[in-house]
Amino acid sequence: MPLIKGHVYNISDGLCMKKSFRSLLPYILPALLIYTVFMAAPLFLSMQLSFYEWNGIGPKNFVGMENFRKLFSIEPWNIRFLNATKNNILLFLMVMFFQNIPAFLLAWLLHFKLKGRNIFRNIFFIPVTMSVIMVGYVAQLMFNPLWGSFNKLMEVVGLNFLSRPWLGQSETALFIVALVTAWQYIGIPLILFLSGLENIPKELTEAARIDGASELKILRYIYIPLLAPVFGIISILTFVGDFTAFEIIFAMEGSIAGPNYATDVFGTLFYRTSFGFMGSSQAQMGLGAAIAVCMFVIIGGAVLFWQWYDNLILKNLA
Amino acid sequence: MKQKILALAVVFSLVLILTACGSQETPPPNENVTADNEPITIRFTTWRQEDVEMWGRILVEFDKLDTNVMVEYAPVVDTEYDSVLKTNLQSGTADEVIFVRSWDAGRALFDAGYLEPITEEMVPNINDFASAQLASWQTEDGKIYGVPGNWVAYGVLYNKDIFDDLGITPPATTDDLFAVCSTLKENGIIPIAGGSKDPWTLEHMLSDHFLPIFYDGEVGHQKLLSGEFLPTDSEFIDHLDFLLKVRNECWPDGFEGMGYSDTQQLFVSGLAGMFMAGSWEIGVFEGLNPELHMGYSPTPVLKEGDKRWLSITPAGAFGLNANLTPEKREAALVFINWLASPEGGKIQGDVLVGQFPSMPNTTPPDHPLATEWVAQQGDDGENLTIWWTFQTLNAQEPGAGTLSNESLQALMNGDMTSEEVAQHIFDGIVGWYDPWK
Numbered sequence: 001m002p003l004i005k006g007h008v009y010n011i012s013d014g015l016c017m018k019k020s021f022r023s024l025l026p027y028i029l030p031a032l033l034i035y036t037v038f039m040a041a042p043l044f045l046s047m048q049l050s051f052y053e054w055n056g057i058g059p060k061n062f063v064g065m066e067n068f069r070k071l072f073s074i075e076p077w078n079i080r081f082l083n084a085t086k087n088n089i090l091l092f093l094m095v096m097f098f099q100n101i102p103a104f105l106l107a108w109l110l111h112f113k114l115k116g117r118n119i120f121r122n123i124f125f126i127p128v129t130m131s132v133i134m135v136g137y138v139a140q141l142m143f144n145p146l147w148g149s150f151n152k153l154m155e156v157v158g159l160n161f162l163s164r165p166w167l168g169q170s171e172t173a174l175f176i177v178a179l180v181t182a183w184q185y186i187g188i189p190l191i192l193f194l195s196g197l198e199n200i201p202k203e204l205t206e207a208a209r210i211d212g213a214s215e216l217k218i219l220r221y222i223y224i225p226l227l228a229p230v231f232g233i234i235s236i237l238t239f240v241g242d243f244t245a246f247e248i249i250f251a252m253e254g255s256i257a258g259p260n261y262a263t264d265v266f267g268t269l270f271y272r273t274s275f276g277f278m279g280s281s282q283a284q285m286g287l288g289a290a291i292a293v294c295m296f297v298i299i300g301g302a303v304l305f306w307q308w309y310d311n312l313i314l315k316n317l318a
Numbered sequence: 319m320k321q322k323i324l325a326l327a328v329v330f331s332l333v334l335i336l337t338a339c340g341s342q343e344t345p346p347p348n349e350n351v352t353a354d355n356e357p358i359t360i361r362f363t364t365w366r367q368e369d370v371e372m373w374g375r376i377l378v379e380f381d382k383l384d385t386n387v388m389v390e391y392a393p394v395v396d397t398e399y400d401s402v403l404k405t406n407l408q409s410g411t412a413d414e415v416i417f418v419r420s421w422d423a424g425r426a427l428f429d430a431g432y433l434e435p436i437t438e439e440m441v442p443n444i445n446d447f448a449s450a451q452l453a454s455w456q457t458e459d460g461k462i463y464g465v466p467g468n469w470v471a472y473g474v475l476y477n478k479d480i481f482d483d484l485g486i487t488p489p490a491t492t493d494d495l496f497a498v499c500s501t502l503k504e505n506g507i508i509p510i511a512g513g514s515k516d517p518w519t520l521e522h523m524l525s526d527h528f529l530p531i532f533y534d535g536e537v538g539h540q541k542l543l544s545g546e547f548l549p550t551d552s553e554f555i556d557h558l559d560f561l562l563k564v565r566n567e568c569w570p571d572g573f574e575g576m577g578y579s580d581t582q583q584l585f586v587s588g589l590a591g592m593f594m595a596g597s598w599e600i601g602v603f604e605g606l607n608p609e610l611h612m613g614y615s616p617t618p619v620l621k622e623g624d625k626r627w628l629s630i631t632p633a634g635a636f637g638l639n640a641n642l643t644p645e646k647r648e649a650a651l652v653f654i655n656w657l658a659s660p661e662g663g664k665i666q667g668d669v670l671v672g673q674f675p676s677m678p679n680t681t682p683p684d685h686p687l688a689t690e691w692v693a694q695q696g697d698d699g700e701n702l703t704i705w706w707t708f709q710t711l712n713a714q715e716p717g718a719g720t721l722s723n724e725s726l727q728a729l730m731n732g733d734m735t736s737e738e739v740a741q742h743i744f745d746g747i748v749g750w751y752d753p754w755k
Contacts, residue, residue: 026325030332056404057430076716076746144580145572146589168515168574170731255397258517259574260728275401277518281720282422282712283400 043296049289056275056283067290077287081294083261084269091178091265092242099182100189100234104227107193108219121194125187132184136251139180143167167252170262177263181248185241189234196230197223229313236306243299246271266295358649359388364417364634365399368602372669379665380656387649389415407432410641414650418464418637420454422713427637428463434640435461440651441658446678450702454632454709464635465658466676468666471630472527473691474618475595475603477588478611480507488592488615492531492560495618499568502591509568511590513576514730517723523594524561525722526705527629531619532557535627535703543710545753549743558729558736565730568592574731586610597691598633600672614687616694628694631705633673716746 050067052060070077106124110117127135142150143166151163166176200223208218246267249257255272257264272281274288366373373391380389392413394402400423406412407427418424418433427433436444444452447466455464476488484505489495499509514520530538532553541547548554565573570584585593586607593599603610616626636654638647656662663677671685674692682689695702711718725742728734734742748754 023321026321026328029329033332055426056401057407057426057432059430143575145575146570146580146584151572165515165572165575168513168572168576168731170733254516254577256517256723258515258727259731260724260733276423277397277719277723281723282426282715282717283404284715 046289046292049286050293051286052289053284053286056285060286063286067287068294070287071290071294080261080264080269081291084264084266087174087261087263088243088245088265090174091181091245092239094175094178095182095238095242096235098179099186100231100238102182103186103189103234104193104231106186107190107197108223110190110194111197121190124190127184128187130184132247133251135180135184136248139176140167140252143176168259170259173253173259173262177249177252180252181242181245184248188237192230192234193227196227200226229310232306232310236303239302240299243295243302266291270295357386357388358645359390360415360646360649360653361390361392361413362415362417362636362653363392363394363399363403363413365394365396365419366417366634367393367395369393369670369673372601375669376665380653380662383656385652387652389653403427407639412639412641414639414642414646415653416637416639417467417634418455419634420632421709422717424455424464424635424637425457425713428457428461432640433463433637435463436465436638440638441465441655443658443678447676448678448699450699450704451632451676455635455637464637465654466632467634467636467657468670468673468675469630469632470673471597471628471691471694472523472617473595473597473628473694474592474615475585475599476592476613476615477585477590478613480588480591481613488613489618491622492618492620496563496567498591503567508570508584508590510564510592510594511576511581511584512564512569512594513573513578513581514565514727515575515577515580517727518719519578519581520561520726520730521707521719521722522705523596524564525557525726526631526707527594527617528560529554529557529706530627530629530703531617531624532560535625535629535701539703539706539709542706543753545755548754549740549747555736555740558739561726562729562736582606597672597674597688598670600685600687600691601670602672604671612687614690626694626701627703628696628701629705630695630702631708632676635676711747711751714750716749718743718747721746 049060051062051064053063053066054060071081072078110121142148145151145163145165145168150166154160154162164172166172204222205218208222213221243265244267245265249263249265249268250271253259253263253268255268255275256277257268257272270288270291273291274283274285276283370391370393373393377389377391393399400419403412403416407430412432416427416433418427428435434440438444444462444465451466451469452462455466456462474488480502481488484501486498486501489498502509512519512524530536533539533542533547538547538553570576570590576584581590581593582599582602583606584590586603588610600612603612617629619626636657638650638654642650657666658677660677660679660681663675663680664683666673666677667675667680667683667688668685671683671688672691674683674688682692707718707722721743725734725739729736729739744754
């Protein structure tokens with residue numbers, strides 16, 4: 001790429017000149033080193049472990065593709081694996097609906113710069129800073145059938161049919177977990193949407209208002225289309241976050257992810273398979289590594305897909 | 319040029335930081351000293367984090383002996399104990415005295431070479447231990463890899479005040495049990511504090527507890543291990559039906575959402591009349607509510623005159639880390655020998671109420687409930703029967719633990735029938751357990 005005098009270089013010039021890259025190296029190297037040692041190397045070692053059978057302390061036995069065969073075609077492991085996949089997808093959809101859509105609407109309300117909006121913005125963000133285990137544990141206390149505040153409140157208001165052992169029934173347990181995690185993390189998409197909204201040029205909205213558009217019309221025709229990239233980022237973050245979810249379920253249902261595996265997701269399946277459970281279920285670290293490899297493929301695949309799609313949009317091809 | 323120097327400085331300082339983080343901690347100077355009467359500190363790791371205060375008291379007694387051994391109690395929470403221990407063993411940083419889990423879970427440690435076999439030379443009274451206790455930490459060719467520490471048993475704890483107020487007595491038979499439950503219910507008391515949210519409570523406090531009365535205790539247990547008796551037999555299904563009846567007539571509403579600590583709270587707060595208890599609960603409940611007046615009642619039997627089996631398991635044993643320096647090994651053996659002695663056993667039994675010491679020639683614990691409970695084993699331990707999900711049937715996955723956890727919870731939540739549960743357990747274990755084929 002020839003040097004052109006007076007031209008201001010930017011990213012769309014496809015900047016990648018050798019001289020610049022070398023001078024960047026010392027800044028990249030430390031982080032790259034840490035990343036390799038603590039993230040890339042364990043990842044490869046896990047992949048290697050997935051071809052072995054190991055109980056954590058004894059010898060490792062090479063078993064080839066046996067672990068993957070178990071996960072995909074041998075009971076009960078394939079049932080657990082499919083169940084975890086199903087629960088993860090459900091969790092993702094529920095969180096998208098209960099976290100990201102309300103986050104967007106709240107961001108829209110907050111962007112009007114009404115009095116006290118900074119206070120509300122901070123209040124919505126505070127749960128993000130709380131420990132997941134603590135939130136899960138308090139939520140578990142709240143939904144306790146005998147002395148939980150939620151059931152008591154429902155009874156006081158007269159909605160007795162809503163007073164039930166939420167976390168003990170397989171139909172409702174995952175739903176409650178999704179609500180709790182959505183409540184906790186609503187602050188992040190909120191902040192992203194809010195900054196997105198505030199970055200929309202004022203001229204657009206002013207022009208629309210002069211033309212007589214109502215706020216709802218502005219929302220629909222200006223904000224939503226322009227915020228689509230932000231929504232894309234939030235979707236992929238939610239996807240990665242929910243497919244690696246573990247602590248919230250561990251806090252509310254334990255690593256056994258009851259009732260009857262209704263809240264079992266990849267994270268809890270991996271943990272329980274790898275480490276066993278309280279001395280009554282044996283550790284199978286090779287099988288756990290195989291689960292981890294599958295998780296990596298699924299999540300990595302989704303992210304790559306999103307990057308490719310996003311790239312298409314950037315080039316106006318989609 | 320300036321950039322190159324800056325780059326080098328950054329990389330150099332980073333390498334420095336990494337090597338500093340990577341180096342091993344050097345031990346403080348006054349450890350590992352072999353001169354006479356210099357104190358040696360050893361650590362004892364266990365999953366009983368709940369017993370920190372009690373072990374503190376036990377170790378005070380050990381200190382009174384004035385040996386040069388200082389012991390640190392280093393527990394890890396139950397659910398993480400196994401993974402932390404394995405990591406430590408592999409990296410060579412494990413503690414000197416290890417509390418070994420019973421049966422297959424502990425066997426794995428020995429097979430991997432991390433525990434030293436215990437001989438009479440090391441612990442002189444090892445062969446005086448009851449064979450039922452040693453069996454849990456013994457290989458087929460007689461190698462012992464743990465000095466039995468304590469054992470726990472199941473029974474019924476009931477609220478004395480409630481029972482006295484209503485003028486009822488603790489149940490002797492299962493029919494009595496349901497009669498007592500309906501009386502309690504009529505008076506607005508939750509009959510039995512139970513719940514299905516934590517499935518291990520169903521495996522332990524219900525199935526392990528009550529199956530013996532259906533299949534004749536240890537007689538039936540041996541038949542189960544040899545394949546003469548299978549989960550698909552009628553007695554097993556009867557015990558599942560019995561559990562369903564307990565759920566219907568004795569459990570609180572909303573039991574699906576009640577976990578282990580919730581049911582404990584129910585009992586200690588006086589809202590429930592009975593608790594299907596492991597003997598370790600004596601100490602726990604007294605700690606939670608010192609005002610509670612508890613009574614112990616042996617497990618109800620099917621018919622008047624049936625043998626009263628005591629369903630137990632050896633809980634943990636003191637294992638010796640196989641990779642120790644000679645000084646540490648000697649220190650660890652001093653500690654283990656004291657633990658195994660009658661005096662050491664008595665102190666453990668008195669302090670850890672409900673965790674019955676396995677040591678031979680120990681006088682019974684001071685606590686009336688514990689004494690009553692232990693006495694249930696009979697003069698020669700002839701009433702003892704081991705929990706069916708613990709011995710042998712848990713050696714591989716899917717094991718009795720996993721299978722009973724998932725199917726019993728499904729049973730209690732109404733997702734599976736008794737026959738389906740029995741079939742599920744059979745199908746899972748027969749895949750790898752030859753005697754059942």
